[in-house]
Amino acid sequence: MASYRVEMDRTMCISCGNCIESCPDIWEFADDGISSIKDPDSNGDVQIKYLDNLLCSVDAAERCPVLCIHVFEDDNELV
Numbered sequence: 001m002a003s004y005r006v007e008m009d010r011t012m013c014i015s016c017g018n019c020i021e022s023c024p025d026i027w028e029f030a031d032d033g034i035s036s037i038k039d040p041d042s043n044g045d046v047q048i049k050y051l052d053n054l055l056c057s058v059d060a061a062e063r064c065p066v067l068c069i070h071v072f073e074d075d076n077e078l079v
């Protein structure tokens, strides 16, 4: 069972590209020009993806200027 969860509020995204540069395994620009989590487990204004390991998700969250990416280990927010 996945221990980690990434959440992204797409309504806040300013399309700076930092998350995609930091972590292309997880993020990409969608057709609407806004960053998007690849293959999310839950989709909508807030996307959610469950991970077995953090990959580069923390780097992406730390580089987001509008703080719309959050990473959790179980229910503890890491960033």
Ligand code: SF4
Pocket: 008, 012, 013, 014, 015, 016, 017, 018, 019, 020, 035, 060, 063, 064, 065, 066, 067, 068, 069
């Ligand atoms: S770093 Fe934040 S603001 Fe920049 S593209 Fe990613 S989600 Fe959007």
